[in-house]
Amino acid sequence: MAIVHQKDKRSGITYAYESTSYWVKELKQSRSKRVLIGRVDDVTGEIIPTDGRVRNKLVVEAKAEVLPKRSFYGATYLFDCIGKRLGITSALKTIFPQSYRQILSIVYFLLLEDRTALSRFAKWSHTHHHPFGKDIPSQRSSELFAAVEESHRQQFFSILKKRKVDGEYWAYDTTSISSYSQQLKQVKYGKNKEHDKLPQINLALVFGSTSQLPYYYRQLAGNIPDSKTLSPLLNDLRDAGYEKVSLVLDRGFYSKENIDALYKEHLKFLMSVSMGLKFLRNNLEPLYDGFRSFDHYNSAYELYHHSVRTTWDYEQVRPYKNDVISEERRIYIHYFFNIDxxxxxxxxxxxxxxxxxxxxxxxxxxxxxxxxxxxxxxxxxxxxxxxxxxxxxxxxxxxxRYHGFFALISNQKMDAIEALQLYRNKEVVEKAFNDLKDRLGMRRTLVSSQKSLEGKLFVQFIALIYVSYIKKKMQDGNLFSSYSIQSLLDTLDVIDCVQMPGKRLRCGELLEKQKVIYEKLGFSPPSSL
Structure with missing residues (x-):
């Protein structure tokens, strides 16, 4: 039995029918019987009964749906709190007014059911209190993913910029995600960072080094090298309204064109670079013989360091004037030498x-x-x-001669150890890739359409924001000494609630350790609503 919508071309009204399929043995064919249920509201999608018998049937079904129900509530309550604090819930409600609850419910499922296929959502939905409150069949989740447009993604990024931390450096990096679906247009063979022999897509991610939250992602063809992705990133950040961005970049993003582009956009940057570059070696030579001096040794990092201020030969091509601007820009090189x-x-x-x-x-x-x-x-x-x-x-x-050396370049003045600390904070983006692949099920994609892939990535990016926020709060509250993320969520997930018809939701008993977890994460424990 299924619900079928059909639009009357004369009146423009869409009607809903209850369709039941049956088999005609004599004809060896299937047939269907349709019964009118009601009219479909064009705005809300709600079915409005047009027949008294059907209306009575719907009333009976509605009464059955609001019977007392007990469900798990502790972890989904935490997600409700995080979504409200970070503005995710309000953002999704603005962008997807008809389906934001379904998107949130899928996000909650991904967070709680570690590496579990979305086909298991029905079982999870039956036992958990969540925003949508009902099952989301696989076909419906695919429709949700396919409905996510590029404009929705950009609108979401624009809303996220409100929580940007002033002065924060953003770590930018890419990873490869293998795919079994070679018919997808962006699935290509390329340099797989995990040495997988499957074709792949590439995923670019921007992560805050202070907030430790993701701000931006972008899906790329699998054969695009890192150095070619920076210019589109700068365009996207400009379109989203981000200003005064500071980026931390790996050596794969180095090219003269990229450094010139960063100067052109007046963006601060810190980038790892290869010691094979001629201008790096030339600036190191005057320091080389005395590099390993006592007063330039850092015992915490067990290495020697020097910083050099020099100039960058900046060039800007101006097609509209058919000329090239050439001038010198200030740049700092931070050299490091590690004996091991x-x-x-x-x-x-x-x-x-x-x-x-x-x-x-x-x-x-x-x-x-x-x-x-x-x-x-x-x-x-x-x-x-x-x-x-x-x-x-x-x-x-x-x-x-250059073994043991590595270097960072920047257009902002700072000492070498400060630059090194800032660069090493870039590991948050590496950990985020691991969370996406291992915890949120993106190690290999199984979707069969480009639109579904794009929508699924969007939903998993939202889930990554929740995971990253929880990890940051767990670090701040020293909760990792007692819990992993999964064990912490499992500890909260056993808290239940009871929903009585016509009454407020009633929360179950809480243990003291559960109350402590909520408090260290920055939220009040749940109580009866």
Whole structure:
């Protein structure tokens, strides 16, 4: 039995019918019988009975629905509080006035049912108090995902900007998400960061280093390199109304075009860069011999550090004037040297040289290694002795000269240790990727349409905001010494409530440890409403 909507072309009114399918044995065909239920309200989608018999039936069903019900409430109450404090509930209500409760219920399910398929929602819904209060069939959840448009996503980002922390640096990074659905237009083979051999999409994420909350995400084709994603990010942030943004970036985002773009937008940045860059090595040379001096050693991080102020050759192409602006901009380079890293780098490099030599002398050359063969070896071949490879001492010494070094660049003045601390806070985005993939079920996508994928990512991004907020509060309240996220939610999830017809919701008993959890998370424990 199903509910079918049909629009009357003459009157423009949409009617709802109760459709029952049955099998006609003689014809070996299925048939359906429809019974009119009522008229569908164009605004609310509510079915308004037009027949007295059906109206009586609906009244009976409505009475059955409001029988006393006991359900789990403690964890979903916490999510209600978080959604209200962060403005997520009000934002979703503004953007999706007809379906925001369903979206929130799916988010709550993802948070509580760790790595559980959405097809299990019906069972969870039956036992939990949640915003929608009813089951959401798989077909309906797919429709919800497909209804999320790009305009909705941008509107949500614009609302989120109200909770931006002033002066906060944002960590920006990307990850790869493998997919079994090669028919999706953005699923491509690319550099998989988890070495998975499946095609993939890439996901870009912006995370606050102080608030430890996500502010932005963007889905990318699987073959797009990191360095090509920064310019679209800057455009999106500008469109969303974000101003005075400060970014922390990994070395994969380095390119001259990207640094010029950051200067053009007047954005602060801190970026890891490769020591192979010529301008980095040139600025290090005057410091090299005295780099490992006592007064530049930091015992907390067990490394040596120096900072250099220099200039960046900024260029801005102006197509409308058919010219290029060239000028110098101030930039700071923070150098670091770690003795243990130097030893590890040298060991790894020597092992690499041994592998390259063995490839040469065995005749099993690897095409991708040809430049390294030429750079580090003198190769001789004779009929009697075969091929012999001897290292070029000068080339090896030059490569080892920079082992143990790494560098950060920034257009904001700060000392080297402050820059290092700020950069290492970027790990919050790495942990967020793990939460998305492991806890929220995004390690591999199983959706079959592009629209469903985009909508599902949006819902999982919302769930990530809740997870990140809980983790931050647990860290602040030292709750990780006693709980994991899952065990904390499980501890609250056993709190139940009773909904009586015509009466306020009544909350069950709370243990003292449950009250302490709510208080450390910054909320009052639930009570009868």
């Amino acid at each position: 890293k130097a030893a590890e780098d040298e060991k790894a490099f020597d092992l690499q040289l041994i592998t390259l030599r063995d490839e040469l002398e065995s005749g099993k050359r690897v095409p991708e290694h040809e430049k390294q063969y030429t750079k580090y070896f003198t190769i001789t071949s004779t009929p009697k002795r075969g091929t012999k490879a001897a290292v070029i001492p000068e080339a090896v010494a030059k490569a080892k």
